[in-house]
Amino acid sequence: MPELPEVETIARGLAPRVTDRSIVAVVHLDWERMVETPAPPDFSRLLAGRHIAGTARRAKWLLLPLDAGWTLALHLRMSGRVGVSDAPPLDDPHTHLVLALDNGTTLWLRDPRKFGRARLLDAAGMAQLDAAHGPEPLDPAFTNECLARLLRRHRQRLKPLLLNQRVIAGLGNIYVDESLWHARLHPQRAAESLSAGECARLHAAIRHVLQRAIEHEGSTLRDYRTSSGSSGSNQHFFAVYQRSGQPCPACGTPIERMVVAQRGTHFCPRCQPACSNTA
DNA sequence: CATTACCTGCAA
DNA sequence: TTGCAGGTAATG
Numbered sequence: 495m496p497e498l499p500e501v502e503t504i505a506r507g508l509a510p511r512v513t514d515r516s517i518v519a520v521v522h523l524d525w526e527r528m529v530e531t532p533a534p535p536d537f538s539r540l541l542a543g544r545h546i547a548g549t550a551r552r553a554k555w556l557l558l559p560l561d562a563g564w565t566l567a568l569h570l571r572m573s574g575r576v577g578v579s580d581a582p583p584l585d586d587p588h589t590h591l592v593l594a595l596d597n598g599t600t601l602w603l604r605d606p607r608k609f610g611r612a613r614l615l616d617a618a619g620m621a622q623l624d625a626a627h628g629p630e631p632l633d634p635a636f637t638n639e640c641l642a643r644l645l646r647r648h649r650q651r652l653k654p655l656l657l658n659q660r661v662i663a664g665l666g667n668i669y670v671d672e673s674l675w676h677a678r679l680h681p682q683r684a685a686e687s688l689s690a691g692e693c694a695r696l697h698a699a700i701r702h703v704l705q706r707a708i709e710h711e712g713s714t715l716r717d718y719r720t721s722s723g724s725s726g727s728n729q730h731f732f733a734v735y736q737r738s739g740q741p742c743p744a745c746g747t748p749i750e751r752m753v754v755a756q757r758g759t760h761f762c763p764r765c766q767p768a769c770s771n772t773a
Numbered sequence: 774c775a776t777t778a779c780c781t782g783c784a785a
Numbered sequence: 786t787t788g789c790a791g792g793t794a795a796t797g
Contacts, residue, residue, distance in 0.1 A: 495791040527779090554792075571792050573781075588781090607780045609792065654774085659793080666791055715791065716783085735791095756775075758790085 495718045496570045498631070498664030499707035500726065501556050504576060505549040507721035508601075511578040512558065513548045515595040517541050522584060522592035528605075530613050537614050540564065541593065553627040553663035563617045571609035573717045577602060606717075628662040631700050638697045645685040645693060652696075653681035654755035665700070668713055668735050671760045673699045675734045680766045681754045687769070706731065734760040 496504070520538035523529070529537045544564060550557040556576065558566040568576060582600040583589045591603040591612060603610060615623060628644070629636045644662060648655050655661055656670045665673070674681050676699035679692060688696065712718055712726030715736070719725060733743050738751035742762040750763050 497791065500791085569792085571779095572790070605780090606782065607790095609780065611793095650774095657792090668791060713791085718791075 495572050495715070496574070496712070497554060497666035497669050498551075499669070499704055499710075499728065500712035500718050501551050501554050501570065501664075502708050503712045503726065504570075504721045505551045505556055508556075508576065508578065509549045511599070511721075512546045512595065512601060515546050515597060515599075517544045517546065517560075517601075518594040518596055520591070521582060521594045521600070522602075523590065525590040525605075525608055528590055528603075528608065528610055528612050530611050531619070532614060537612070540614055541566065546595075552624060552630075553659050554666070555623065565615045565620045567613045567615055567620070567623060568603060569611045570603075570605070571607070571611065573607040574603060574605040574610035575717065575719055576604075577719075577721050577723060627659050630663050631665070632704055636701075638694050641697045641700075642690070642693045645688055645696075648685050650685050651682045651754070652679060652685055653757070653759060655685050656700075657755065657757070662700075664704070667757050667759075668715075668732075669700075669703055669707065671735045672703045672733060675699075675760075675762060675766060676703055678765050680768050681752075681759050681761055683769060734762060736760065 519542045523534060523538065526534045545561040547559040550559060554569060556568045560566060578599050578601050580599055582592050583602055586604060588606045589602050589604040593601045595601060629640060648661060652674060653670060656665050677696040679696060707713060707728040710726055710728035711720055713728040714725035715729060734749050737749045738760055739748050742749055742765060745764050747762055747764040749760055751758060751760050753759065
């Protein structure tokens, strides 16, 4: 579920409640496959006593930088949620990881679909995670020219290209569809076929769409909640996502849905015309 | 590039 | 009952 804006919102909301706390212990872990590294006994042993320096985000990973060079990295995949509460939510069958903090609160991860993942990384592991992802689209260093270079380098259609975390970090199905609509580009356009002007439109669209979503604390379709449990409101600003049959906000043409790269894809057939090099 | 797998809940 | 879902990795 959570894409860049949702994870960013969670990281910001979590910060005041975990920064400068210490982890007393892992008090609950009932889905060991969630822990990718190190093996769960070491994961729990190494987390105990760690100091939490703050919160951060890389791509769709929620990061808790700890002391001694460690970082706790959490990926919420489709249905994961994290929060801090006074009482451990141990009666909930979907809460799979609970950390006790030194002020008596608990940091928990809940995930009905069990796709979420946790890693405890040393500096080298964190560097690897970083290197496995493309540039952050909201980083000032991500210029129009950076995007142009990415598009030139990959012979792929726009939709799968933008979903690929190794190419550009943090976009998922929602924000790819929304960005392509704002840029007036068909999801199946070949990446290397974009003109300079189209590339500039895509660059501006991606940043606009992500920034606005963060301002609205993310998009809640079903599972996503902020770290305090509230819904995001960005879903009210979708132009195309899950709006098939409804009028395009720009031209009134009914939004269409098709499958591209195995993903439901929403677009306006008039504003985002197919080109000769799309099919 | 496409398909499958990982899981569960929910709507059709 | 079937199909679908915001993500990703592994496999033909």
